[in-house]
Amino acid sequence: MEPIIEMINVHKTFGSRKILKGMNLRVKKGETMVILGPSGTGKSVSLKHITGLSIPDEGDCKIFGKSISYSKEKIRKEIRARMGVLFQSGALINWLSVYENVALPLREHKLASGKELDRIVMEKLRWLDLVHAKDNLPGDISGGMKKRAGIARALTTNPEILLYDEPTSGLDPVMSNVFNELILRMQKELHVTSVVVTHDMQSAYMIADRISFIYEGEVIFCGTPDQIKESSNPLVIQFILGETKGPMTLDHSEKK
Amino acid sequence: MNIFILNLIKEYTYGAGYTLILLLKTVIQIKSFFFKKNEIIHQMYIAGISSLFVVSIVAVFTGMIMGLNAGLGLKDFGAEGQIGLLLTITLTREMSPFMTALILSASVGSAIAAELGTMKVSEEIDALEVMSIDPVRYLVMPRVLGFSAMVPVLCVYSTILGIIGGAVVGHFQLGVDYQIYFNDVSARIASVPGLKDLYVGLFKGLVFGVIISIISCSHGLRTTNGAIGVGKATRESVVTSFLVVIFFGYVMTAFFYR
Numbered sequence: 001m002e003p004i005i006e007m008i009n010v011h012k013t014f015g016s017r018k019i020l021k022g023m024n025l026r027v028k029k030g031e032t033m034v035i036l037g038p039s040g041t042g043k044s045v046s047l048k049h050i051t052g053l054s055i056p057d058e059g060d061c062k063i064f065g066k067s068i069s070y071s072k073e074k075i076r077k078e079i080r081a082r083m084g085v086l087f088q089s090g091a092l093i094n095w096l097s098v099y100e101n102v103a104l105p106l107r108e109h110k111l112a113s114g115k116e117l118d119r120i121v122m123e124k125l126r127w128l129d130l131v132h133a134k135d136n137l138p139g140d141i142s143g144g145m146k147k148r149a150g151i152a153r154a155l156t157t158n159p160e161i162l163l164y165d166e167p168t169s170g171l172d173p174v175m176s177n178v179f180n181e182l183i184l185r186m187q188k189e190l191h192v193t194s195v196v197v198t199h200d201m202q203s204a205y206m207i208a209d210r211i212s213f214i215y216e217g218e219v220i221f222c223g224t225p226d227q228i229k230e231s232s233n234p235l236v237i238q239f240i241l242g243e244t245k246g247p248m249t250l251d252h253s254e255k256k
Numbered sequence: 257m258n259i260f261i262l263n264l265i266k267e268y269t270y271g272a273g274y275t276l277i278l279l280l281k282t283v284i285q286i287k288s289f290f291f292k293k294n295e296i297i298h299q300m301y302i303a304g305i306s307s308l309f310v311v312s313i314v315a316v317f318t319g320m321i322m323g324l325n326a327g328l329g330l331k332d333f334g335a336e337g338q339i340g341l342l343l344t345i346t347l348t349r350e351m352s353p354f355m356t357a358l359i360l361s362a363s364v365g366s367a368i369a370a371e372l373g374t375m376k377v378s379e380e381i382d383a384l385e386v387m388s389i390d391p392v393r394y395l396v397m398p399r400v401l402g403f404s405a406m407v408p409v410l411c412v413y414s415t416i417l418g419i420i421g422g423a424v425v426g427h428f429q430l431g432v433d434y435q436i437y438f439n440d441v442s443a444r445i446a447s448v449p450g451l452k453d454l455y456v457g458l459f460k461g462l463v464f465g466v467i468i469s470i471i472s473c474s475h476g477l478r479t480t481n482g483a484i485g486v487g488k489a490t491r492e493s494v495v496t497s498f499l500v501v502i503f504f505g506y507v508m509t510a511f512f513y514r
Contacts, residue, residue: 048382051382051386053382053385053386077388080386080387080388081388083386085383085386087379087382087383088379089378089379091378091379091380091382091383092380092383093375093380093383093384094375094380104387104389105387105388105389108387108389108394109388109389150383153387157387
């Protein structure tokens, strides 16, 4: 099956820091790919390249077979219209209520109005158990609810791809599992292709079809959860076991 | 040292280029004026009503200080009765637009930079872009239009209050009769040079409004480095606005009164 998300030999440098050093990633339709790795190795930067928010110094990112990195704005918008992103903090507009945040893409692109808009928004809010908080401002709700509202907003345009940046970070174990189940449910019921950036091993095992392990800006392992558990790569083993001693250095993000 | 200066020049050149392109994009987005009218009205309210109190206080005291200084100087020549004329010329032509611009830059402009800066570091701007919502159309255009529309209005308001402040000082401290004072004021405003002063003052207010709002938005959208970055963007937006307003104030005065 042809991949619908491809990162091909992507290099990226910020100042003197080389973040991505030939990153390659292929995600097939309907698959949930988890990008795993220690902090500062380029997980979130990879996600920014997939959304087209960051342009590679070298290499390309193709979504649905089209380059999101080098295409014109019109093509980029067409690709983004088929994609939803959950940012780490939810990234809700802070002066809009939860309802208005979820309705935002529909209103701004004039995709729906009146009763139709209300029906779509309420459906997504019900799906994410947020009806009771629909009139609240983002500042008045918990971190978990903000993230759920972020997913609801990402779902309003019925995306084929969902990207999650650290969906379980800052959440308690129960809420983390609620999120993991939600991601699984979306894959099962909505058949979306997902890319999840995390360093939560339990979450990765639960939701992933495949896991890509990034270290120092490149994928050093890619396989199923069972395969990663049996990996003999010392870096992977150290990360999985959370050991402080091993080949993984603490200042990997500073290395050039 | 040389590298430091080169980096500084590079940073300022990039900032100036970014701001000019942002202005151009904002002008293009004026086509969405009707769709964003509620947001523009909201921004007019923020720029106008929320800064009314501080503008009022500063305008009255500026009029009083200028009136007293001018009156004491003119008294030596027995011409203290002319302070109405003097204040009207100074306030309409120069002081009101300049004073209003500086107040709004420090109060509303800094708030715009901080607001957009916070949105930038908390990924809200990225979220808009990913949803294919143009941040210029959604955030910048309503702020620039709302702000720019209110500066000339506040210029007129601060001119009126400044003239009233001057009248009070003139009456109680210099013994200038209210009727003589306001006759001079109305005669000046109704005259051809007086009308020119008024139109130039309003035009300056409009230009200052565009300058402050676009610089504030530009600094906000270029924010990096978390809370420290937001503070830096806020401070730099005010400093840059002050400098550019002073420069363009001189250019416009030289152009209209050469």
